[in-house]
Amino acid sequence: MADEVLITNEGGVRIITLNRPDRLNALNGAIMAPLADACADAARDASVGCVVVTGAGRGFCAGGDLKDGGGDKAVVPANPESGSRAEQSFVRLRGFMETARLLHEMPKPTIAMVNGPVAGAGIGIAGACDLRFAARSASFLTAFDKIGAGGDFGSTWFWTKILGTGVARELFLLGEKLSGEEAFAKGIYTRLFDDEVLQAETLKAAHRLADGPRMGFRYMKQNLNNAEDWSFEAQFDAEALNMGLSTQATAMIWREARKAGEDKGG
Known part of the structure; x- marks a missing residue:
C-alpha cells in the first residue's frame, strides 16, 4: 500500500489513515486510489470486524487538493x-x-475518527461511516460553494439521510464552518471527546464492535441501510429474514466456540 495511506491492525480492528499531514490529508490522485483499495481490502478481509478511518497530523481530510489539480492530472485531451x-x-x-x-x-461497522478539520470530499468520507467520533478541535465545512462545485464522495446523499434535507441544504448552500461543539449539537458527530482521549475512546468502541457478534452486526447494518430507501413492508420482510439468518449464524459460532473449548479442555 502506498505511503499516502497507512494500514494498521489491532486485533479485529483495521485502522486506515490518510497520510498527507502537510496538506491536511487533502485528496489527490496519489492518495485516492490506494484509499479505495484499502477500503476494498478491509471489506473483504474476514479477520476485520470494524474499520476506523482517520487522518494523520492535525486534520481528518480537507477535501480535494486544489493545488494538485484536484487529483485530475491523469485526464488527457479527448x-x-x-x-x-x-x-x-x-x-x-x-x-x-x-x-x-x-x-x-x-458488512461491518465503520467509524470516522475525526481528529481535526474536515471539509469537501472529507465530509463524504466521514458521512459514509456508521459512526463519527470527533475531537473538540474538529471542525466541519462543506466547502463546495467556495469552488462552485456540487459535492462529491456521496456527501449530498449521506448528509441528507443523516440530518434531513433542511439541515443538509443549510450546510451546503450557506457553507458556514462549524466548530466541533456546533457540529455535535447538529448531530453531525456521534460522540465528541477531548483531543487527548479521542483515539483511546474510538478504539475502545471499535474493539467492542470487532469483538461482538459479527454476523449480528452484518445483518443489523444491512437492515439500517435498507431502511434508508425501502418501503415499510419490504423492510419488515427483510428484518424477519435477517433476524433468522443472524441469530442462526451467531448460535452456530457460539456452539463451535464452546465445542472447541471443550475439546481443548478434554
Whole structure:
C-alpha cells in the first residue's frame, strides 16, 4: 500500500489513515486510489470486524487538493479510447468515490475518527461511516460553494439521510464552518471527546464492535441501510429474514466456540 495511506491492525480492528499531514490529508490522485483499495481490502478481509478511518497530523481530510489539480492530472485531451475530458473525469472520480460506497455498504461497522478539520470530499468520507467520533478541535465545512462545485464522495446523499434535507441544504448552500461543539449539537458527530482521549475512546468502541457478534452486526447494518430507501413492508420482510439468518449464524459460532473449548479442555 502506498505511503499516502497507512494500514494498521489491532486485533479485529483495521485502522486506515490518510497520510498527507502537510496538506491536511487533502485528496489527490496519489492518495485516492490506494484509499479505495484499502477500503476494498478491509471489506473483504474476514479477520476485520470494524474499520476506523482517520487522518494523520492535525486534520481528518480537507477535501480535494486544489493545488494538485484536484487529483485530475491523469485526464488527457479527448480521444477515441477514453472519450472527452468530462467523460474521463467522471470515470476517474466515480472510481475514487468507491471509498465512500464501501465504507457505507461493507458488512461491518465503520467509524470516522475525526481528529481535526474536515471539509469537501472529507465530509463524504466521514458521512459514509456508521459512526463519527470527533475531537473538540474538529471542525466541519462543506466547502463546495467556495469552488462552485456540487459535492462529491456521496456527501449530498449521506448528509441528507443523516440530518434531513433542511439541515443538509443549510450546510451546503450557506457553507458556514462549524466548530466541533456546533457540529455535535447538529448531530453531525456521534460522540465528541477531548483531543487527548479521542483515539483511546474510538478504539475502545471499535474493539467492542470487532469483538461482538459479527454476523449480528452484518445483518443489523444491512437492515439500517435498507431502511434508508425501502418501503415499510419490504423492510419488515427483510428484518424477519435477517433476524433468522443472524441469530442462526451467531448460535452456530457460539456452539463451535464452546465445542472447541471443550475439546481443548478434554
